[in-house]
Amino acid sequence: MERWAGRVAVVTGASSGIGAAIAAELTKKGIKVVGLDPRFEGVQQLSKSQESATGKLYAVKCDVSNEAEVLTAFKWVKDNLGGVDILINNAGVAYDTSLTGGPTEELKKMLDVNVLGLSVCTKQAFQSMKERGVDDGHIIHINRLDSLKSLSFALNINYFAFVLCKLSGILIGAQLLEMHFPVIRANAGRHLLSLVS
Numbered sequence: 753m754e755r756w757a758g759r760v761a762v763v764t765g766a767s768s769g770i771g772a773a774i775a776a777e778l779t780k781k782g783i784k785v786v787g788l789d790p791r792f793e794g795v796q797q798l799s800k801s802q803e804s805a806t807g808k809l810y811a812v813k814c815d816v817s818n819e820a821e822v823l824t825a826f827k828w829v830k831d832n833l834g835g836v837d838i839l840i841n842n843a844g845v846a847y848d849t850s851l852t853g854g855p856t857e858e859l860k861k862m863l864d865v866n867v868l869g870l871s872v873c874t875k876q877a878f879q880s881m882k883e884r885g886v887d888d889g890h891i892i893h894i895n896r897l898d899s900l901k902s903l904s905f906a907l908n909i910n911y912f913a914f915v916l917c918k919l920s921g922i923l924i925g926a927q928l929l930e931m932h933f934p935v936i937r938a939n940a941g942r943h944l945l946s947l948v949s
């Protein structure tokens with residue numbers, strides 16, 4: 753990990769849970785971490801607890817389902833830190849919305865955050881890497897492995913819409929890998945490629 757010290761990582765959904773843990777760990781490794789979250793006060797608090805770390809955690813208010821906010825956030829990263837070397841697409845929402853029932857609003861929210869938000873952040877990070885000639889960038893989608901490994905989970909009617917979103921994330925990873933490996937490494941893509949081949 754030492755070779756990443758001084759580089760820039762964006763972590764979406766960094767105010768709690770897995771995103772907060774990843775942001776804190778990367779900061780400890782000397783990385784400049786930008787935590788995007790609508791609840792950015794949580795990222796600010798986390799940043800204070802990381803003051804002795806060799807890296808630094810920056811809090812930026814951003815709802816990834818709002819494209820204008822994502823563009824502003826990535827512009828902030830460019831203006832203040834130069835650009836993005838690592839993107840962790842972690843932000844996610846989950847409702848137990850089935851295909852045949854439940855509010856459409858919940859399905860829309862999941863698609864907006866888990867698929868569209870992930871895609872817009874990926875595009876911005878990729879453009880940032882490309883324009884700076886980064887050849888070792890990482891784009892990582894935090895996913896749910898049992899949505900890949902177990903068809904019975906994928907077909908779980910209560911979480912059908914959530915799994916649909918997570919499988920979309922894997923497809924996006926696979927497409928990135930196909931088009932741009934080894935410039936960009938996207939996780940879970942290889943799993944999918946081996947599943948469909």
Ligand SMILES: NC(=O)c1ccc[n+]([C@@H]2O[C@H](COP(=O)([O-])OP(=O)(O)OC[C@H]3O[C@@H](n4cnc5c(N)ncnc54)[C@H](O)[C@@H]3O)[C@@H](O)[C@H]2O)c1
Nearest residue numbers: 765766767768769770789815816817842843844894895896
């Ligand atoms: N916890 C689990 O068991 C589990 C299992 C498999 C996968 N995951 C995945 O891991 C990721 C994180 O899960 P978690 O359990 O830490 O969840 P969490 O609810 O604790 O954290 C989600 C974070 O995303 C942020 N967020 C929500 N909407 C956002 C938006 N529109 N824009 C930016 N940030 C937003 C929240 O503020 C929060 O900080 C998700 O993608 C989830 O699907 C979690």
